[in-house]
Amino acid sequence: EAGVTQSPTHLIKTRGQQATLRCSPISGHTSVYWYQQALGLGLQFLLWYDEGEERNRGNFPPRFSGRQFPNYSSELNVNALELEDSALYLCASSSRDRKNEFFGPGTRLTVL
Amino acid sequence: DQQVKQNSPSLSVQEGRISILNCDYTNSMFDYFLWYKKYPAEGPTFLISISSIKDKNEDGRFTVFLNKSAKHLSLHIVPSQPGDSAVYFCAASEAGSARQLTFGSGTQLTVLP
Numbered sequence: 278e279a280g281v282t283q284s285p286t287h288l289i290k291t292r293g294q295q296a297t298l299r300c301s302p303i304s305g306h307t308s309v310y311w312y313q314q315a316l317g318l319g320l321q322f323l324l325w326y327d328e329g330e331e332r333n334r335g336n337f338p339p340r341f342s343g344r345q346f347p348n349y350s351s352e353l354n355v356n357a358l359e360l361e362d363s364a365l366y367l368c369a370s371s372s373r374d375r376k377n378e379f380f381g382p383g384t385r386l387t388v389l
Numbered sequence: 390d391q392q393v394k395q396n397s398p399s400l401s402v403q404e405g406r407i408s409i410l411n412c413d414y415t416n417s418m419f420d421y422f423l424w425y426k427k428y429p430a431e432g433p434t435f436l437i438s439i440s441s442i443k444d445k446n447e448d449g450r451f452t453v454f455l456n457k458s459a460k461h462l463s464l465h466i467v468p469s470q471p472g473d474s475a476v477y478f479c480a481a482s483e484a485g486s487a488r489q490l491t492f493g494s495g496t497q498l499t500v501l502p
Contacts (some may be wrong), residue, residue, distance in 0.1 A: 281432070310490075312492075318494060319395075319478065319492050319493055319494030319495050320478060320492040322489065322491070322492070333489060367432050367433070369432070376421065376482075377423065377435050377438065378435075378490055379435070380432030380433045381432050382430070382431055382432050383432050
């Protein structure tokens with residue numbers, strides 16, 4: 278069974294640009310979570326999507342947004358990129374019981 | 390306000406000895422706790438979990454202890470192996486429909502050969 282996949286692996290942007298990160302959950306999982314891990318910091322919760330709806334968001338500005346598609350894959354969009362947005366962005370998925378989250382390998386975003 | 394805290398950013402242990410990683414939490418509504426292991430350039434992988442109705446859960450070399458009164462959990466690895474060197478995150482969730490995980494900041498474990 279395939280795990281959570283994320284693309285691209287690496288993304289380099291400049292300040293002010295927009296970044297789009299993609300995530301495909303494990304087959305059968307309906308929930309997708311996005312986390313940011315900045316250098317030296319833990320996992321900061323960004324967004325949670327379930328059944329196509331945004332269920333919760335962390336303490337991030339509105340320029341961090343996303344969506345979940347009918348096939349449960351998800352996109353994270355970051356507008357007006359700032360230098361401090363440079364981080365590893367992790368996507369996780371879970372089944373309906375939501376007791377455990379399975380993580381993808383992450384997308385390393387570098388903002389120059 | 391950090392609801393899940395891992396106060397030790399790093400820990401070094403000799404191969405074959407016990408590794409003890411600690412985690413404290415402040416939210417008394419948390420009833421389910423997990424440990425994840427993360428290698429560089431990979432996403433975190435689930436290691437072991439414990440429900441608040443238990444005080445201990447064991448899986449091979451890994452044991453998680455929960456002290457609800459102290460709002461403290463710990464992960465014991467015995468014996469430690471060099472391949473255990475990774476960042477370990479503890480996470481917690483509340484009962485209910487959301488059941489969203491709150492993660493600690495992680496502890497870098499280095500097992501020395």
